[in-house]
Amino acid sequence: MGSLKRKERPAAAAPASKSPKAASDARPSKRTKSSESAKDEGKKKTTKKDDDSKPVTAQVVSRLKEEEPLFPRGGGSVLTPLEHKQIQIQAKQDVLFEQESSKAKKGEKGTKDSKKQKRKSKGDETSAKASRDEDSVKIESLNFKRLVKGSLVLGQVASISALELAVALPNNLIGHVPITAISDTLTQRLQAQADEDGDEDMDDEDENDVDLESIFEIGQYVRAYVMSTIDESAEKPGRGKGRRHIELSLQPQLANSEMSDQDVVTNAMLMASVSSVEDHGFVMDIGVSGLKAFLPKKQVEKDVPQERLQPGSVLLCAATGKRASVVQLSALREIIGSTTKTPAEATAIGTFLPGTLADILVSDVSDHGIVGKVMGHLDVTADLVHSGAGPDGVDLEEKYKVGSRLKARIICNFPTAKAPKLGISILPHVLSLSSKMANLDGQPALPQTVLPHSAKVECTVRSIEADIGLYVDVGVDGVPGFVHISRVKDGKIDALFKNSGPYQAGSVHQGRVVGYDTFDGYYLISMEQSVLEQPFLRIEDIPVGAVVPGTVEKLVVNSDGLGGVIVNISEGISGLVPEMHLADVHLQHPEKKFREGMKVKTRVLSTNPAMHQVRLTLKKTLVNSEQPAIKSYDELAVGLQAPGTIIKVLEHGAIVQFYGSLRGFLPVSEMSEAYIRDPREHFRVGQVVSIYVISFDPEASKLIVSCKDPSAFGLEKQVALQKLKIGDLVSAKVTQKTEDDIFVELTEGSLKAILPVHHLTDKSASKTQSALKRIHVGLVLTELVVLEKNESRRAITLSHKPSLVKAAQEGRLLAALEDARAGEQRQGFVCNIIPTGVFVQFAAKLQALLPKSLLPKDSQSLPDFGLHKFQPLTVEIITANTDQKKLIVAIPGASVGKVTKSEKPADAVVSSLDPSIRSMDDITVGKITKARIASVKGSQLNVRLADNVQGRVDVSNVFDSWDEIEDPKEPLKPFKAKQIITVRVLGVHDARNHRFLPITHRSQHSVLELSMKPSDLKEGGLPEPLSFSKVKKDANYIGFVNNIARNHIWVSLSTNVRGRLDIMEASDDLTQLNEISESFPIGSALKVRVVSVDVEKERLDFSARSPDSKKDLTWDTIQQDMVLAGKISKVTDRQIVVKLSETLGGPVHLADLADDYDEANPLKYRTGDYVRVAVKGLDKPNKRIRLSTRPSRVLNSSLPVKDREISKSSKIEVGEIIRGHVKNVSDKGLFISLGGDVVAMSKVKNLSDSFLRDWKDHFQVDQVVKGRVISVADGRIEMSLKPSVLDEDYVPLLTIDGLKEGQIVTGKVRKVEEYGAFIDVDGSDNVSGLCHRSEMADQRVQDAKTLYNAGDKVKAIILKIDKNAQKINLGLKPSYFDDEDNMDVDDDDAGAALHSDRDEESDSDAEMSDDGGAFVITGTDNVESDSEDEDEDGDVEMTEPEVKGLDVGGFDWSAGSLEVKKKMVTTAVPETTEKKTSRREPQITVDKTAELDVNGPQTASDYERLLLGQPDSSQLWIAYMAFQMQVSELASARKVAERALKTINMREQTEKLNVWIAYLNLEVAYGTDESVEDVFKRACSYNDEEEVHKALASIYIQSQRRREAKDLFEKMLKKFGAKSVDVWVNYAQFLHVTAQEPENARTLLKRATQRLGSDKHLYLALVPRFAALEFRSPNGDRDQGRTLFESLLATYPKRFDLWNQLMDLETSSAGAADPVVVRDLFDRGSKVKSLSPKQAEKWFRRWSQWEEQNGDKKSKENVKTRAKAWAQAHGEKKAAKEKDGEESDE
16 A cells, blocks of 8 residues: 555545534544543533623634624624633633532542542642633644645745646645646646647647746745645655655645635735736636636736746735626735735635735734734634744744734644634744845845755754754854754754753754755754764765765676676665776676675766666776866866766767766767777777867757867878968878768878868769769879868868869969959859858858849849859959958859850750760660660669760660579669660650650650660660560569569569569568568569460569469369468467468467467467468368468478377377367366367366366466376377376375474465464465464454455464364464564565554654655654643544555555554454563554565466555556466456556656557557557657657567558658657668668668758767768668768867777777887877876876887887977976966066
8 A cells, every 4th residue: 555645634625614513523632531521411501501601612613614704784893802802711711610610519429539539639720720721722833744635735836847846834844736736727738738639740839838847936935735645654664754745736726715705805815827818917717616817917027937927827816806706916026925914804714814914913922832813713823933932032922912913924724623723924034925035245045055955064052942952053144943852963862951951052063954944944953973974965965976985785686697786875875886887897707896895985977866866986997087077068178188988889989978967979080090990899888988078069968079189180290281271282082971071181291181072063963963973982082172271170171173173273262351352253152042142152261242233133033043052153352341351242244144054955965975976866766875874773774875865774674584683682783873884775764654655755854765685785676675465374574673562562574564463472482571672672683474464454463483383272272281371361369360362261270380389379470471381171171271380380390399289190198298278168177179179178186186176267268288198088088187197206285294383384365254264275285274363463353354365375384283183273473474574574575564653653753764865854843742742632543554565455545444454453352361472562464475476476366466556567567468468368458558557647657658668569569550550649649759659660670560660760750850860860770770771771861961950969969870870780881981970080189088099999909900000199199289297198108008018129119218208398398388487477
C-alpha cells in the first residue's frame, strides 16, 4: 500500500460545522470524563432550561455555519461585543456551578467515589478552573494532523515545475498543486492538447502549450483547498517518520466552497480563474453558484505580463463591488494587500475565508498567542508564530489588551474543531500579502539570498520555548532563526530553560541554516555538531568540480561485470563513480582494486538534485588536474584549455563530457594535425583529453572543441600566410570534397584553404555541379585567385571563376573600399538579391549595393531581376563613401538592356562530339555516333551528344548476353560520368510519360533514345525492336527491374516491352523475398522466363525461378515431401497458414514449426512474410495439406533435432522419453499431441508425484510437456509425466518422516480459518501443517483471515511434529526469523507491520529526510509533543499502521482493511495466560516473506499482487505483458497494456511512455497494420510525438520492416524536419547501414540543409553527424567524411588541445605512426605563441618520452636543445615585459 491516506475532515468534503451533527461528530480535543458521560442526560436538561440565558450554544454555532444573518431584520443588539462576552462568561459560570454541585452530591454515594474525591481535593481549584475554561477557545497551531480534506489555507507559491506547484503553508508546511487541480479551464486546455490532431502546425501547438512558470510567480499568494494528506512513513520502516504529502487544489469552486452568493461582499477575497480574455478585461470564474465575475484590465498591475492572465490561470482577488449577479474584482496590490479594508458588509461567517482581512476583537491574550472574535461570534486565534511572540519576540500582553481591536489576515480554518474557528496572522508581510524581506545595507533583499542554505552562522538565543525550541538572532536584520528542540544538539534533550542551562537567553552558539520558512518568514537552524561538521547537507551544496574525499560504500555489479562504485562523501549523500571513471586506464578486474570501506579521493562530475544523483570520478588525470573545471557556458572563452572525458567515439569525431551537463563535440579534423582515418583507432570511451575551446553558442547549446593548439602555427606557414595577398593566383591540391566546399592545400606554403563549389565556374548551378563531379581528391587546380584571407583564423577562401581570375590578372579585382573610384568598372558576383536591389560582392568580403533603379528597365520586372545568386557581374562604381562605408554600383550601359548570351540557332548543335553532327537535322534513326555520359542512374545512362543535345541509354539497350553483366544488382556500375561511349540512335523518349516515340515526334520534353548493345552497333540495317508479338511463352530473356509494386515486380525486356514478375516467382531463395527492394533494386538484371503472353492487352507474366521448379502448383502436381516457397496469410497463437499458390495452402502446426518445441512460437512470424515449407501431409481427396517449417526438412536433414517428428508410421517404444503439446485437458487426464495425428494420453495419476488438488490449473492447451511412454498396447500410447519416472536422479518428495522440529520450510496457504491457516509444504508429498493464529504474529491475532488468504506463499518454522497423528504445527512469527531477517532484508518482500502509537509518537518532534542529503525539519508546525497530544486529546487514538509492500491479506484501496485489522489486534482477548517476553515494543508484523519466490512472479496472480504495490512501475507492467505472450495470450497482453495506461499516474510520463513503446512493440510483432496504426495514433496524442515516431521507427528497423521504416521516416521529415536534426541523422543512419542506400543518404544531407534553413547551430549539429556516417557505415565513403570535417581544422587553429589530441592520435597508432609526421607535429606545437610554461613543459616531456621509445640519439638531443631554447626565449620575453611594465609605471 506504500503510503497511508489520512482520514478526511468530518462529514466528508463538506465543512465540518455545516450542521449540528457534523460538529458533534468531530473528534474532541479532550477526553470526555466518565462522570460527564454518566450525567449527560442531566446536563442536556439543564442546558435546555437555560437556553435563554446562554448566548452561545451548539445550536447557535450551527445557525452561524448555516450562514444565517447575525442581525434579524429590524435592527441589531444595543450591547457591545465586550458586553456580550461578559454575559457569556457569567452564564457559563452559573452552569458550571450547578454541575459541580450535582457532582459533589453524587460523589457521596460510594466509598470508592469519595476516595477519588479526596485524592482530587488538592486540585479542586485547578479542576474548577479547567471546567470553567472547557468551552473557552484554545490557541491551536496549524499542523499536519489538523489538515484534513476540505481544509482551506492561505499559501505562497514557493517553486514551480512543469507539472505542479509547491505552495508554502503556515508553520513550515509544504503543499503540492498538480497541474490538473488549478482550474477547470486549464484542465480542459490540457485535455485539448492531448486530443488534438498530430498533423497540426508545430507553431500552433507551441502557442497552446501550458507553461506554469508563465501563469504563476514565486511569492504569489493563493487560497488552497486540501484534497488529501498522505503519510508516507510506511515506506520507510525503522527510519522514524517519513515524508508527508499534502495535495492541494486552487480550483475556485473548491477554494471558495464555503461561500454563498450572500457572502460575496466588498473587500471579500476570492480565488478566481480566467475564463476568457475580453477587450476591457477578463471574465472570471469564482465557483460561487449564481454569480459571475469580471476583472477590468485597469484593476491589474501594469507590470503583470499578459501571459499571467491567460485562460485557466488563477488569482487571489478582492471583490470591489457587486451589481446584480456580476462581481467586480481587483488584483491591484494596494487593494488585495490593504491592511485597512475589511468586509464590513459581511452578514455571515462564510465571508471570512483564508486570505481575507478581518477586524478582530481581542478576547484573550497570553504569552503564546491571541484569541479574538470576528463579528462578535466567530472565534479566531493567532499562534505563537503568527502573533509575533515567537519569531519577533513581541510582548503580547503588553501590546494587545482584551477588548482592543486589531487587523489580522485569516490564514486557515479548523474543520475538525467543535465550533467554527479560524487561524489568523498579524505578521506584517502576511497582512500586506507580500514576501518578507531582510534589511541588507539599508536595502530590502530576499532572506534566501542574504543567508543561503547550509551557511554557518553565529546564533544568539533570543527566546526559549521549553518544549518547542529556540528563537535565535542570526545576524540578519529583520529575519530571525528558529532551532527546533530536536536540532539543538546531537541526541535527545529533555527540556530547555530560559534562565539556566547552556541554551539560556543570550547564549551564543554555532548554527547552520537547514532551510527557510517562506510563509512564516524565519530561518530554520540546526546547532547539532554532526550537522555543523558535515561538508554538505544536500546535493545542491556540492560544488561541481570540487575534489572531495569519500569512502567506498558499495560495488555496483551488472550483467557486464562491475558497473561502477558507490562512494559516500557526506552523511546521507553518496555518489556513483561510473565504470569509465574508475581509473585513467581500463581495468580488467576493477573489483580487485576497490573494496567496501576503502578511502578514496574523488572529484564531482555533476549533480542532479531533482533525481538525487551525484556523479564522481576517480581518474587521477581529472582529480589532480589544475586546469579549470568548466561546467557551464558562462565559464567558456575561446581558447580556454580544459580537460574532458570522451563519452562517445564517432566516425566523424567524438563527444567530450566536461563537468555538469556541459558537453562538446570534437571533430575528427580537430583531433590531430595529421590525417585520421578512423577516430576509433586512436581514441576510446573514457579517455581524458586536453582540449581547447574553438567556438560555443549558449543559446543553441553548441560547443566545438579541439585537441590542436590554436596558437601553434609553424613559422614557415606564418610567413607564407603573411606573404599571401588577396588577388594572388595560386595552385592547390584537393584534399577533401563535399557538396558545398572543396578543401585544398596550397602547393606553396602548404596552407589550407577552401574553394566554395559556387566559385568553380561562372556558369549555371547545373554546370557548376558538373564541374564538381570532375574534381577528385589529389587533383591539382591551377589559376585559383585568393578571394578572402583571415590571418587570425588562418582561413583562406579561393575562387576559380574565370571572370574573377581574369580580373585578378588584369588588376581589376577590388579588395578594399579605399581602392574604389567612381566611374571604374569592376568584376564581382551576385551574393544576394532583395526586392529593392542586388548585393554585389568583390574580394575580401567587400560588398556593394546595386539598386533596382540602376538596373536595366527590362530587367526590373523580371523575377530576381533576371539574375541568380553567384552569377558573375561587371559593374560600374557610382559612389564610394569611405566614411559611411557605402558602395553603390550600376550595370554599365543599363539602357542597353539585360546582358544575355548570344543566341544560337534553334536547331544548331553546340560542341558536338561528332563533327558530322552540326544541327539536329543531322541526327537520324540508326545513326552511330559518340556520346558523353552525364550521369549514371539505376536503370539508364544519361548522356549528351552535344552541350544542347541530351539522350539516354536504357539498361535494356546495353547488354546482349548475361555474361556481359558483371554485377546483376548494379549492371551499370562499370560506367562512369564523363566517359565517352559509342551509341546508336533508336528514336525519341518522352520524359513526361516515359514513352518511346519515333524521332519525328521530338519536343521540348523529349530526349534521344539510344542503344549501345554490341549487336546494335554493327554496321548495316537497324535490327527490329522487340515487341509483344515477338515474345513467346517459355522463352528466356534478360530482364531489368523497372519498378516494384506490392505483390509483383515490373521487369523491362526493352524500352517498350515490359511485364510482371510475381514476387513468389522472383527467386528460389526465400530470404530475398522478404526484402524485395534490397534484393531486387531498380535496374538490377534478372534471368526471366515468359509464363504467359497476352498480345491484345500487352500483358506479360514472368518467372525468375529455376527451370526445374514446379511451374503451376495444383492438386495434381503437388507431392509429399516437396519443399516449396509460400507466403504467410494468417498467424494465430497455435499455427500459421501458408499460401502456396492461388488455390493451395495449408497450416503449420506447433509440432511442425521447429525441431525444438521450445522455439516453436507462431507469433514470431508476420503476415505477408515468405517462408520455405515442406509438404508433410497430403490428403488430396479431402483437399488438406499439412506443412512443416522444421529446418531439418526444409534446409538440411543433418541438422540437429531435439524433438523428432512423429507420425502414424513412426515407431514408438515403451520407455522412450518424448515431448509433445497438450491437445486437450479432460477429467481423465491429458491428451498430448506428439505430431500429426498421433495422440498420447496421460492419466491423472501419472501427472505428478505429489497430489495436485486442482490439477487442471497446472496444464493448458498447447503447453509443452515431457513424458515417458509406459504403454503402446492396442495402438494406444500412454505416457507418464511424473518426475520420478522421467528423471533417473529423481529425489523423492519430502514426507513427514523427513521433517524435523525447528526446520524452516516454505509453502503455500491452502485454507484459512478463523483459528489458523493450513499450509502445504513445498517439495513434499502432500504434507501440510497447521499454523494456529497464536503463532502468526508476536501479538494476539483474533482472526487469521485478516492476515492471510488462500494461495499466499509463506515461510514457516516447524514447531512440533506428531508422527502418530500425522500432524505438524507451524509458526509464522517474525521473531522466529530474526537472525535470518537481520542478515539481509529485501525491500521488495511483501508484508505489513502494524506499529503501536508509542513507536510512532516517540519521534514526533521532528521529521528528517535524508534524500539527497537535505533535511526537512517539521518542528512545532507539523507535529506535536506527547504531552501536548495528551492534553488535547485525552484518550489516544490509534494511528494508521505503517505498511510496506503488499498486504498478504488482500488490498483495500480505502485502507479500510487495515483499520479492521488494527481494531481486531488491539481489542483481542488473550486466549492463554502465557506471555512471551519481547525485547522491543509489542507489535504485530505481517510476515514479509508471504510472497517469497526466488524465481520471481510465475503466474498472473503473482503479477497482479505485485502491481497492487507498484502500480506505476512500467517495468512490472511490461514484464506482465511479456508473460502473457509467453503463454500465447495476445488478447490478454493487450488488456494488460490498456490497464497499465489507465493505472499509471499521469505524472509518471516516462513510465507511461515506456508502456506505449512496449505496446507498439507488441502490435508490430504480433498485430496487424491497422492495430499498429491505432496504437501509434493514440501514443502520439498522449506523448511527445517525435519521441513516439522515433520509437516506432526503431521498432520497425529491429523487426526488419524496412519499407515501413522508410515510409515513417519520410513522414517524420515532413513533420519534424524543420526543427529537429535527429530525424535527419536517424534516417541517414537507416539508409546507410540498414537499407544500404548510401547515395540516398547523401542526398538527404542537401534536403536537410535546405529544410533547416540558415541556422548555423543546426547546421553544425547536422553536418558532422552526417560525416560520421561516412566513416561508421560499412557503405560509407571516408573521403566524403574527411571532406566534411577538414574545414573545422582550418577554422579554429589556435587551440592547444587540438595539438594534444592530434598527438594522441598520431602516437597511439600501434605500429602505424609516421615518425616524420610526429616530429613535425611536435616541432610545430613547440612554436605556438600562446604556449604557457606548463604546457611547454608537458609538451617537451612528452616529446622526449616519445623519442626515448622511437628516436635515436641525435633526435633525443634535439629535443633537449629545443626545450632549453624555448625556456630561454620565454624568460627573455617575460623579462622584457616586466621592464616595459616598470617603465610605464614610472
